[in-house]
Amino acid sequence: MTLPTTMRYVAHRDGGAELMSIATGPLPDLRPDELLIRVQAVGVNRPDVLQRSGLYPPPPGANPVLGLECAGEVAAIGAEVTGFAIGDRVTALANGGAYAEYCAVPATQCLPWPKNVTAVVAASLPETMFTVFANVFIMGKLKAGESFLVHGGSSGIGATALLLAREFGAISYATAGSDEKVAACVALGAKAAFNYRTQDFVEEIRTATDKRGVDVILDMVGAPYFARNIRSLALEGRLVQIAFLQGSKIAEFDLTPIMLRRLTVTGSTMRARSNAQKAAIAAELRAKVWPVLDAGRCLPPVHAVFPFAQVADAHRLMESSTHIGKIVLDLGA
Ligand SMILES: NC(=O)c1ccc[n+]([C@@H]2O[C@H](COP(=O)([O-])OP(=O)(O)OC[C@H]3O[C@@H](n4cnc5c(N)ncnc54)[C@H](OP(=O)(O)O)[C@@H]3O)[C@@H](O)[C@H]2O)c1
Structure with a gap:
């Protein structure tokens, strides 16, 4: 050549x-x-x-x-x-x-x-496969039979996360910003998806998981979701931050649930x-x-x-x- x-x-x-x-x-x-x-x-x-x-x-x-x-x-x-x-x-x-x-x-x-x-x-x-595999499966340790929530489920990252989670046997949930995007998330493999403009994902996850919460959350929203993500995690759940689309600073947060429920908060940038x-x-x-x-x-x-x-x-x-x-x-x- x-x-x-x-x-x-x-x-x-x-x-x-x-x-x-x-x-x-x-x-x-x-x-x-x-x-x-x-x-x-x-x-x-x-x-x-x-x-x-x-x-x-x-x-x-x-x-x-x-x-x-x-x-x-x-x-x-x-x-x-x-x-x-x-x-x-x-x-x-x-x-x-x-x-x-x-x-x-x-x-x-x-x-x-x-x-x-x-x-x-x-x-x-490549970008979404490397990012999702590293953050959801390696750092987040998502396993078959576990439950998973991805915010921005219709994004490039979100779509890949839903597809791979279903492929590897996890039960997925997603949030997205319109009813059309919510339907797309379900088509991509989410068991249920929630329009964050009209629904409270904390309540929806609590109901969908019979009050247990999910094992892994992949978050790109950041500060406004942090406390709500922590509330939505199951015992020994893992929160993985990959972006802060709506900010990275929180004024106040009670760390107690991380200790009492043995949670992991992590994140990375590829x-x-x-x-x-x-x-x-x-x-x-x-x-x-x-x-x-x-x-x-x-x-x-x-x-x-x-x-x-x-x-x-x-x-x-x-x-x-x-x-x-x-x-x-x-x-x-
Ligand atoms: N850490 C890493 O290694 C890594 C690597 C690649 C990408 N990322 C991050 O992962 C996220 C998704 O990337 P992508 O390439 O898949 O992007 P994308 O397709 O543009 O997705 C971004 C999604 O975020 C949602 N969103 C929520 N709050 C938003 C806000 N304030 N402004 C704009 N969108 C908002 C939007 O969906 P709704 O309409 O549902 O809100 C949108 O679909 C980005 O934040 C990106 O920076 C991180």
Whole structure:
């Protein structure tokens, strides 16, 4: 594969979606442990919107160009990489830089396209699969037969969490911001879902679980939900924070239930993890989740696909929060 000397990528400045533009620049440098991917499709994630807004700066040393996941073909192989060939189709959890025609990614964060999927579907997978698997199943230790609540159940993350929870035998509940989203959560595998604008999830979970509470909660809302999440956990329940969409500071909280009910409060952000940690998660995904995707199950819904040049429209859609599932940029469109 002959490489061009320049590529198109999305340039941005901190602020609104209108500050993004398609620019031309050099291809990224390829480190010895990386694959250079000729990108065919890119998943859009809320962290991209936060980074673009100036609220989620990339970690030191990371590619400052937006984009945390992509699918495409291997165009060049770093000197230390084994097990890949030029032209292999991979889907990758990038450390940044995926909003571009070429993206360099540690080979250990690249997985094959699941069988029978398009580039768009392949690109929709890594960020939510890595995040959900790490937070719900590794940190949250969700097991078959246990119960699970995810807030924002119709988001890209929420949809993936509901699909994987059902696949691995958990009983799921979800909250979402409209009746249409609530119906989508049930279609994705929730036993019941609640419209938080009209229903109190604490009461609903209490009734649905016969006052027991749930074993694991995945939360992206933050401060206003913290005390209510604690009340909704069963004995030895686990609360996993992955974002604070409505704030991260609480004025006052009584810690007693954490002690009396042996609760765990934890959280993580995928981007801050080391490449070695991401490689370990990738290995678990390859063994436990990729065979499920190969069988055509647990593929999150793709709500909308935009041509690369319409990246601002993709971000505006995400900011409207009217989507259900994933938003993807198609570089071939
Ligand atoms: N920690 C990590 O490693 C990690 C990795 C990836 C993503 N995340 C986080 O996980 C969350 C979901 O990511 P995503 O890419 O799946 O995003 P997304 O599809 O845009 O989902 C965000 C959802 O949050 C709900 N929401 C609740 N309060 C909101 C608010 N104040 N503003 C906007 N939306 C609000 C919205 O649904 P309703 O209409 O139902 O409210 C929306 O569907 C984001 O917060 C993201 O930052 C964390």
